[in-house]
Amino acid sequence: MRLTHLKLSGFKSFVDPTTLHIHGQRVGVVGPNGCGKSNVMESVRWVLGESSAKEMRADAMDAVIFNGSGNRKPISRASVELVFDNSLGGASGAWSQYAEISVKRVIERDKGSTYYINNTVVRRRDVADLFLGTGLGGRAYAIIGQNTINRIVEARPEEMRIFLEEAAGVSKYKERRKETEQRLRDTRENLLRVEDIVRELDSQILRLQSQAVVAAQYNQMQEALNITKAQIWLLKKRDASAQWEKTQRMVEKLVNELEAQMAGLRSSESTLETLKQQHTASSEAVNIAQSAYYEANAEVSNLENQVKNTTDARERLQLQLQQLLAQLEKNTHQHHLVEEARALAQADLIKADADFFDTDSAVKSASEAVPLKSHEYQAVLSAFNASQSAWLNAEQRLRLEQANMTHLSRAVLETREQLTRLQQSYDSLQIPADSLVLEKQSQLSALELEMTELEQKNASAVKQEQALHAEIKANRDEAHQYQRALHVLEAEISSLTKLQKSMRQVDNASALGVWLSSVGLSDKLDENLRLWQAVRIKTGWETAFEACLGAKLNAISCSYSNINASLLNRAPLALTLAVTSDADTQVKTPHLYTEMFSLIEYVEPNYVAVLQDWLTGVYIHHSNDMDIVQAARMLNHGECLVNQYGDTYTRHSVTYFGEQSLLHGVLERQSRLTNLEAELPEAQERLALKNNQVTLLETKLQQLRTMQHAQQQQLKLVTQQAHQLNLNLQQLKQQQTNAIQRQKMLQSDCEQAEEKLNNLQSECAQKQALLT
Numbered sequence: 001m002r003l004t005h006l007k008l009s010g011f012k013s014f015v016d017p018t019t020l021h022i023h024g025q026r027v028g029v030v031g032p033n034g035c036g037k038s039n040v041m042e043s044v045r046w047v048l049g050e051s052s053a054k055e056m057r058a059d060a061m062d063a064v065i066f067n068g069s070g071n072r073k074p075i076s077r078a079s080v081e082l083v084f085d086n087s088l089g090g091a092s093g094a095w096s097q098y099a100e101i102s103v104k105r106v107i108e109r110d111k112g113s114t115y116y117i118n119n120t121v122v123r124r125r126d127v128a129d130l131f132l133g134t135g136l137g138g139r140a141y142a143i144i145g146q147n148t149i150n151r152i153v154e155a156r157p158e159e160m161r162i163f164l165e166e167a168a169g170v171s172k173y174k175e176r177r178k179e180t181e182q183r184l185r186d187t188r189e190n191l192l193r194v195e196d197i198v199r200e201l202d203s204q205i206l207r208l209q210s211q212a213v214v215a216a217q218y219n220q221m222q223e224a225l226n227i228t229k230a231q232i233w234l235l236k237k238r239d240a241s242a243q244w245e246k247t248q249r250m251v252e253k254l255v256n257e258l259e260a261q262m263a264g265l266r267s268s269e270s271t272l273e274t275l276k277q278q279h280t281a282s283s284e285a286v287n288i289a290q291s292a293y294y295e296a297n298a299e300v301s302n303l304e305n306q307v308k309n310t311t312d313a314r315e316r317l318q319l320q321l322q323q324l325l326a327q328l329e330k331n332t333h334q335h336h337l338v339e340e341a342r343a344l345a346q347a348d349l350i351k352a353d354a355d356f357f358d359t360d361s362a363v364k365s366a367s368e369a370v371p372l373k374s375h376e377y378q379a380v381l382s383a384f385n386a387s388q389s390a391w392l393n394a395e396q397r398l399r400l401e402q403a404n405m406t407h408l409s410r411a412v413l414e415t416r417e418q419l420t421r422l423q424q425s426y427d428s429l430q431i432p433a434d435s436l437v438l439e440k441q442s443q444l445s446a447l448e449l450e451m452t453e454l455e456q457k458n459a460s461a462v463k464q465e466q467a468l469h470a471e472i473k474a475n476r477d478e479a480h481q482y483q484r485a486l487h488v489l490e491a492e493i494s495s496l497t498k499l500q501k502s503m504r505q506v507d508n509a510s511a512l513g514v515w516l517s518s519v520g521l522s523d524k525l526d527e528n529l530r531l532w533q534a535v536r537i538k539t540g541w542e543t544a545f546e547a548c549l550g551a552k553l554n555a556i557s558c559s560y561s562n563i564n565a566s567l568l569n570r571a572p573l574a575l576t577l578a579v580t581s582d583a584d585t586q587v588k589t590p591h592l593y594t595e596m597f598s599l600i601e602y603v604e605p606n607y608v609a610v611l612q613d614w615l616t617g618v619y620i621h622h623s624n625d626m627d628i629v630q631a632a633r634m635l636n637h638g639e640c641l642v643n644q645y646g647d648t649y650t651r652h653s654v655t656y657f658g659e660q661s662l663l664h665g666v667l668e669r670q671s672r673l674t675n676l677e678a679e680l681p682e683a684q685e686r687l688a689l690k691n692n693q694v695t696l697l698e699t700k701l702q703q704l705r706t707m708q709h710a711q712q713q714q715l716k717l718v719t720q721q722a723h724q725l726n727l728n729l730q731q732l733k734q735q736q737t738n739a740i741q742r743q744k745m746l747q748s749d750c751e752q753a754e755e756k757l758n759n760l761q762s763e764c765a766q767k768q769a770l771l772t
Contacts, residue, residue: 001084001091001101010078011046012039015066047080047105048131049115049124062109079106087469095130099466103127132175316378401767408764415760419753426746431739432732440729447722454715461708468701475694482687489676489683496673521558530556534604535611536671540644541599541620547646547655548596548618552576557606578610593619593631596642618642621649 003022008014013036020029020040029037042056046064053061068074081104089096095117104116105127115122117130152160165174530553537545546553555576596618603611617639621628632641632649641649648655 001086004085005083007081008043010066010075011043011080012064015072043080047082047103049127076109405767408760412760415753415757422746422750422753429739429743432736437732440732444725444729447718451718451722454711458711458715461704465704468697472697475690479690479694482690486683486687489680493676534607535600536602538599538601543646544642544644547648548642549614552614596620
């Protein structure tokens with residue numbers, strides 16, 4: 001799997017949804033201090049299951065949620081999502097079937113974390129199992145954060161072992177082993193509990209058996225009780241039937257009494273109806289009396305008002321009288337002043353006395369005339385109050401009408417201005433044309449059709465990609481099989497070649513090489529052709545051929561001149577030289593058995609004469625032939641029979657073959673080596689062809705992915721255009737609807753304003769007429 005996207009939302013400093021696209025094998029995150037680089041690494045560790053707040057550089061796990069700033073409010077939710085490309089099926093378990101795998105972790109305040117894989121709620125353990133053995137995880141070594149290098153360097157041996165096991169992929173199996181052991185432990189505990197339960201049940205069986213006997217007795221007694229109860233209920237039923245009959249007779253008697261009472265009730269109702277009519281008549285009389293009473297009360301109220309008015313007038317007269325008394329007191333004070341000044345004007349005293357007597361008589365006459373003047377003053381004052389009240393009322397009505405006229409004039413002006421504004425708004429209102437809406441709809445339909453075609457192409461491309469994936473996987477599997485077969489073939493050829501070369505190596509090889517050079521042969525042992533290299537035997541008879549020839553199979557080809565040279569200088573080691581020449585012309589006599597020479601399928605022409613010489617008188621014995629002992633007795637001197645196991649039979653002896661030298665199996669190995677070398681080019685060609693097919697399929701897959709990416713980009717672009725066009729169309733329709741509604745509202749407002757203006761003008765004309 002390969003990480004392609006990292007999505008963060010509300011995680012630490014990433015308050016807004018942010019998507020990081022991971023392209024290529026190496027991606028660097030650079031920026032100034034405090035920009036959130038470490039938050040990116042911590043988000044990867046957090047989404048993979050990190051449960052330690054300390055590793056997140058926080059006091060609590062809720063602290064990874066954005067806690068607000070000077071310009072932003074805090075939020076209550078944070079999420080991080082990793083998107084992996086699993087197109088090659090590298091994921092373990094059931095998730096390997098998905099081409100893309102998303103791992104997501106969401107945390108909310110006071111609610112804890114929730115894990116998702118492909119939008120499916122999973123456990124934290126499921127996320128850990130998905131990346132087990134890959135080096136990824138909450139505490140894995142693949143994520144190098146702050147202080148991680150120091151922690152690895154300073155780790156203790158047991159901590160270092162955890163890192164090494166994770167790197168070697170052992171932790172996955174240790175985790176599975178731990179889980180299996182836990183399950184076995186739970187199973188053992190369950191078995192112990194089951195055994196305890198079995199023992200408990202065994203101890204309860206006897207008690208339950210005794211309880212079963214008691215229960216059987218209880219059932220019998222219960223049946224007897226039910227029968228007794230049934231009998232009792234039968235007797236009660238009989239008594240109840242008799243009681244019911246008695247009650248029925250009583251009910252009939254009570255019904256008769258009830259009918260008599262109903263007759264009395266009807267007569268009472270008729271009497272009640274008569275009394276109601278009388279009550280109605282009495283109520284009418286009472287109403288008449290009440291109306292007369294209310295009229296009398298009204299007259300009394302009027303009289304009381306008159307009395308009150310009289311009292312008020314009396315109080316006013318008393319006030320006037322007090323004023324006159326005050327004036328009298330003032331005059332008396334002046335009199336005292338005059339008396340005090342009489343020493344100064346003794347001459348005026350008599351005159352003053354006369355004036356005093358005159359004044360006193362005038363006062364008395366004025367006091368007698370006060371009631372009459374009071375009555376006249378009261379009448380004049382009443383007339384003045386009435387006229388003043390009428391004048392005030394008229395003036396108030398006039399001012400009210402003038403205010404109404406001012407208000408009506410202002411309302412007329414406002415209504416005219418409102419009507420003008422409404423008409424201007426109505427005239428300036430712009431309604432989008434239907435043709436523009438239809439044009440937008442046709443463009444949207446075209447884009448939707450294009451989107452459908454692109455989605456179909458994308459779906460087809462996905463299917464082709466899946467088919468190519470399957471075909472590539474199948475071809476890769478076949479290529480791996482061919483590769484393994486080729487490696488096995490090459491390894492077998494190499495081992496057989498080494499074994500065959502070892503047949504040429506002998507002890508004291510340098511001395512033998514000097515000797516071969518002295519007799520005219522090559523001093524390099526590997527360059528001298530051996531007999532086992534020049535012959536091919538029928539399958540199944542290699543052992544018989546080796547038993548017959550023995551060390552002669554390692555013979556080196558030479559000529560007669562080489563043998564003549566070797567007479568003076570004997571070979572330092574055991575060695576066989578075979579003179580290669582044309583085949584001898586011999587007359588073959590018919591024989592009862594098949595010659596050993598007939599088993600040779602191929603031989604170098606120069607070795608035919610040598611093999612004829614060595615195999616003369618050697619015959620083969622098949623398993624379906626006659627008894628080999630009888631067959632051996634029929635042989636001549638110097639002849640022998642050899643079976644497939646290499647056992648040699650003569651007329652007077654038998655020699656059983658055994659593995660006595662390094663030459664054992666040399667012919668079989670040489671035959672196998674020849675066949676394998678013949679198969680090697682075909683296997684190489686088959687592997688090369690399959691690798692070419694895989695390369696072509698991968699190239700085709702890459703082209704398909706490129707085309708699919710282009711189609712996806714085009715689909716994304718078309719989708720964005722369609723979305724934008726749909727928004728524009730909806731806005732246009734909403735605009736059109738709002739404009740039509742606004743037009744109707746303006747038209748209605750204009751009509752209402754015109755009607756209001758007409759009413760105000762008519763009312764204003766009426767008021768003006770009243771004022772004039």
